[in-house]
Amino acid sequence: MLPSAPLYRLGIIMSLDKETVKNIANLARIKVADEALEPLAGELSGILDWVEQLNAIDTDGVEPLASVVDVTLPRRTDVVDDGGCRDKVLANAPESEDGYFTVPKVVE
């Protein structure tokens, strides 16, 4: 068995409580049952405590690396080269009507 990773609790980042989990779940549009909040908070805190070890690394002056691809993103001519396939786009919709996706009523 591997050793668990070292933990550096510098106190910069707080572990998650129930309320925070509820808030994140809401931001992510995922419904979490009340009784599941506590165990989930424990699991997520465990993961966050573990990643906190990164705080011990000196990254002053280090630029963030968002992509390993060094190339400049290519440009193309600004012309319509796709589309005209409404039926294909709608083919997988759970519900559609008159060529549109349908949603629950949003305007009173």
Added chain:
Amino acid sequence: MSDLTNLTIAEARDGLDAGDFSAVELTEKHIAAMEAARGLNAFITETPELALERAGQSDERRAAGKTAGSMDGIPVAVKDLFCTEGVLTTAASHILDGFTPPYESTVTQNLRDSGAVMLGKTNLDEFAMGSANITSHYGNVINPWKGDAGKDLVPGGSSGGSAAAVAARMALGAIGTDTGGSIRQPASFCGVVGMKPTYGRCSRWGTVAFASSLDQAGPMTRTVRDAAIMLGSMAGHDAKDSTSAPEGVPDFEAALSGDIRGLKVGIPNEYRIEGLSPEIDALWTQGVEWLKSAGAEIVDVSLPNTEHALPVYYIIAPAEASANLARYDGLRYGLRVPGDSLDEMYANTRSEGFGDEVVRRILIGTYVLSAGFYDAYYMKAQRVRRLISENFKKAFDDVDVLLTPTAPSAAFAIGEKMDDPIAMYMNDVFTVPASLAGLPGISVPSGLSSDGLPLGLQLIGKAFDEETVLRAAGVLETAADFKAMLNGEGS
């Protein structure tokens, strides 16, 4: 001709060219093997009619004296993370119920264009999030290799169905995807070859996205030569993926010269982690000896930020996943669970549609990207990611390729390591660093554990230098002479 399923891709290609058997015969044998091994649960969707239709077309092409490409008539399996025109595509998630793409992913299109015959869509961890293939909505995949007293083992993940299908002779090769080790680790667990090419080598267009800065498609095969052949037909620049590299596709098979005299092989000191199993360590040492005997020069190198790779990965990958998986809204495709308001419909759909591990990662990702925490977690992780990438660049000033273990253990039993997410994440400790740096890596089956289970060694190369990686892998494969197929029964 039951041994048609024991051929390599190279042998099958030569047999088809020589007219020893037809693509339809070859495909029929594999369909029978796929049906006989359903107990492994390696496939989510089997496509036998489509396979026979494409095999028939391949035979017609050959009869007319032409072939479509290097994979013409070769039956392969496709991880169910690639969109396939008119064929159910699930990502092993309930939330994609019934999704039938009206288009084909670039990688599977490339394979089709080179004549490959798709047998079906293989099982995986839900949205490719996992290292044991135990998070699929369609059930666990079982490793064709058995543990003590016939105990069922995991195939590794997330490309567990692809690895099992190739190991159990259901397909001559399979496509996998690798975000943090999802090709290489299951290849190691199932005793097959698995290659993650350089990020950008294969187009991501039409592949269900997990973590876009890391996801890469690659081949899973029974030999290094087969991996070279298959990668050649999958790879290539694609204008539909802006991160697809504008690089030509070399003749990878031609790189397998068998000659590594003078090749500099780096051994990263930091991969000798505390608590490394003695048998993995011994296999690694054996691998060093094999390459040295073949004329390679062994060089000790240092990758000082290795131990930080996993925590960096478990910030960046969930962050990207939480953004990518925002598209599952119950509106445009897949599952929809009604609600009284739009927000409630989203929340109902997503809570019912996503499994526990996916929810865990979306929540972590949402949190590390949220206001007030973005700098502390996400930006910090990206800065350390650069340090990891620079460590590799510096090491590759001195060496041509790196040799490491693929995974910290052999396949484990279903049910183990399930209580603690971090213990499960440790499976990828040797594969994640190269993923973060976008480098090519291959796992080559190199030996057996004391329990008689396959173990892989990993070779990591410079960006876009798959040729050197494959060349060294070919030499490693020859030296290891890994013939034991399923628990030493041989082929």
